[in-house]
Amino acid sequence: MDFDFTQEEQAFRAEVRDFLAENLPPPAERGRGFMSEWLQKVRDKRWVGFSWPEEYGGGAGSLTEQAILKEEMALARAPALGTSFMGLAWVGPGIIQYGTDEQKQRFIPDILDSKVNWCTGYSEPNHGSDLAAIQTKAERVGDHYVVNGQKIWTTGAPWADWIILLTRTEFEVERKHDGITCLLVPMDTPGIEVRPIENMAGDSNFAEVFFTDVQVPVENRLGEEGKGWAVTISALANERSSIGEVTQMFAKLESLKNLVRTTTRQGRPASDDPSVRRRIGEFEAKIAAMKYNGLRYLTKQLRGEPLSSETSVNKLHRASLEIEMDDFAVELTGLAGVQLPGGDEAVDGGRWARSSLGWPGVVIGGGTPNIQRNIIAERILGLPKD
């Protein structure tokens, strides 16, 4: 066991730090052109799509280098490396793994250059956790598929240019995972209607998406017909590694500690309160566990050992921390804590109150905690399904 990095890895970390020192001014000093310049600079470094093969414009970074890059970026609270979030997170990797050469040429550069926004059309009104049972129908007619059906909870649909869409091409199948086909569809195709849905925090980021006789050319199919489930699985597996998240959560813990230091309860600093201190310790233990879990899983991958579903452990920690840290801050600060941005007494500008209404994105969005527990119980422990 050795927690030190090799010389090359340390050199890479130094390179990232130097770059950040030179190119990342403090938030207050960032002018109007900053974001587009930033995107261009990190693109030139080939840090966008850092894990992707060089021939498609990626950086061919090793797994460890990827982890270092993510960690340093998060430590510096740097903006994202690209704005095509889902494109970078899983659509791009899916296309690299399953796409034709022509598809790679066509889609990858635009994702890397933040030119095209993708959204993910998996969930349906009747099929969320049970994703493999989706019913949106795609019927082959000549050199097109004709799509009819409905998706829901599609994050980013109101402004996305493209959707990665899970459809069913076969209904008479033995296993529901068969007969699923993945299509890449421009959102301005006739027959697509988007209806935004407002969430409890007052945002309308996700939407219902309706498909009525939508024509999709066969060349927009990703992977083989009827084998779309494999594409989906790989996309889900490509959900970003947790290392950058861990760094962000450590940063959030620091903000929480600052809050504790400056809050008074019953005339005494909250930081003197044993129950407060205990909670802070618990948060740190969970985040640190996520960090070292992540490093252990990374090591497994580096050694070429198969990863099972261990990553669900970190997803569950992340879900509970996502709820508990905000709620802790809100509870600690009482009636000031429940004030939203704009309130005279709002704590830290109301950020805790506001983000305490945002957890479902993390907790439900990527598969619910119950489903993560089922995955651990069934796939790792071998327990029977219910």
Next chain:
Amino acid sequence: MDFGFSEEQNLLREQVSRFMTDACPLSVVRAQNGGFPDELWRQAADLGWLALIVPEAHGGLGLKWIDLAVVLEESGRGLSPLPILSQALAATAIGRCSGDDVKSEWLPQIATGDVVFGVGLYDDPTWIDPKGVGLEGGETLTGAKPFVSDATRATHLLLATRNRERLGLAIVDAGDVTLKAQPGIDRTKPFASVSLDRVKPLAAFAMSTADLAYLTDCGAVAVTLEAIGAAEATMALTTEYAKTRIQFDNPIGKYQGVKHRLADMFIDIESFKSLAYYAAWAVDDAPEELPRAASLAKAYAADAFARIGIDGVGLHGAIGFTAEYDAQLYLKRSKWVRSAFGDADYHYQRAAALGGL
């Protein structure tokens, strides 16, 4: 021993429940922004709910907090925007702390609903520190009260003041102060900051530290009673959904991950309900027991309802996250309940202290 409600109390419960379903459903609740329809306030007054705990000598019904408990519980079930809690707290405070002249002037108007009270006790956001009362008392009042409940639609405000170590209460005309509504997570529990510039109180009287503690306990009990209804509504909504939502070919309620969480909700609600009923009884019939009873009830309810609020949304999946769906309204209430009149941390520590530690 008879730890059950009387026939009158059960009829009262039915009456409030019918009112909430027919006149004040969640569609009406959602349409409010820090206020309430006058018509509903009138009806509540006509039905006698504002007069319940006001003594008969002052135009009230002379009943007790355990009768009011039924009203608060059913109001909470439907997240009623009517400030019945603040009105009751004002009645209790005036009845306990003021002299006969103040009582004769104000209690009858409280009972008829002709005045609507907003209440501002603590200026400390955690609502537990008597030292956190900052507004200086006197002939005229100048200063600020950052957290005044139900102030935006009130005709009058009951504000705690201090002169060195001596606490007091002042009744001021809401028209004499500058009010600023504050954006809170739970819109059904509106708060405002109030600033006063040489405002002459319409009445002012002393309040002891023990009085303040008693009023805080009444508030904590009231919040907990409302939380019973709200938590039960969350459980009912989620249970119904679990019976009808199909995933993997079964209703999700068939899976233990869902089923056991709902059973846990039931266990918790049953339990803080019993604690809260006992505390509500203690308000009038065993005030010496009130501090401990109120702390145990409020602490248990605050933590349990917070969990229930989250699971109410979470067990629905994504639909629970939508603005249109009602589960989120209860989640938001649970966040307010946590902080109102002392959080669980404070109340558990207080219970331990009262228990001899």
